Amino acid sequence: MASPTITKQQMLTLLDKLSSDDTFRSRFQQDPKSGLIAVGVAAAHVATFPAEKLGSGQLADKSVFAAERKRVADSVAEECLCMVAPGPGWKGGGGHHGGH
Helix, strand or coil, rough: CCCCCHHHHHHHHHHHHHHCCCHHHHHHHCCCHHHHCCCCCCCHHHHHCHHCCCCCCCCCCCCHHHHHHHHHHHHCCCEEEEECCCCCCCCCCCCCCCCC
């Protein structure tokens, strides 16, 4: 199975919402696939993402998502790997996105 990817713009939208929108964060925490669909990723594409990578769980602080959004915005990549949502202990970076 190929790695799940989303566009850079979709990732920026996702990170923006995860860094600022409490309602979206709550919904995403419970159902990440619906959150991806809400930011414009096609449902058929989201359905191909490995379930074990998109399980619900506690999210990292908003500041972690804001920092990651800045990193992605500054990147030249046009596609982003959509592997896991950062949890409370996430340190950022580390190959969670790339442009193949």
